[in-house]
Amino acid sequence: QITLKESGPTLVKPTQTLTLTCTFSGFSLSTNGVGVGWIRQPPGKALEWLALIYWDDDKRYSPSLKSRLTITKDTSKNQVVLTMTNMDPVDTATYYCAHSWWFGVPSYFDFWGQGTLVTVSS
């Protein structure tokens, strides 16, 4: 049974760096084809993909946010970490991590965490 859970601060100040951790179980990020991604959703708005990391340490980023994002994995801890620099109030959103697959291309998300709401405010 695959589960994922996001953790991190609920409130960050503008210009600060956000660090979120996704802790998962039921799969290994050392298995061929497996990936973990981050997706966010501002209140009342649509989903936005942020980043993906794969079993082979291949990393993909949203072009519009690439300069601000870093995704890393710790396979031994079953964790994926996302950092986002220079936070702004428009980054206020629920941040989700999710399990994905590599089919020669990035793909869909079949298992999701419950999400964590991050508010950016001074």
Added chain:
Amino acid sequence: EIVLTQSPGTLSLSPGERATLSCRASQSVSSSYLAWYQQKPGQAPRLLIYGASRRATGIPDRFSGSGSGTDFTLTISRLEPEDFAVYYCQQYGSSPGLTFGGGTKVEIK
């Protein structure tokens, strides 16, 4: 980057009715790499359909996906009370990245 436009924004229907949701892409989606998700208030999205027409594990057969190229459709054959939610399409497999549509809310009429 491929832009996905979902229509209508809101669909007002009664239980038992058929729902037809549209997702149009700004350019052709490779190999029908399109997924659909359902999201209920306060919950994470749930994968319904991938590969444009393949139901994910445990998804009832009243949900079906179709389409190719730039035009895709999610159909719910007979709405159950638990189907009233927001639905998102997502394209994958294209460079530079993944994109989601703006969503369609299916509400009770």
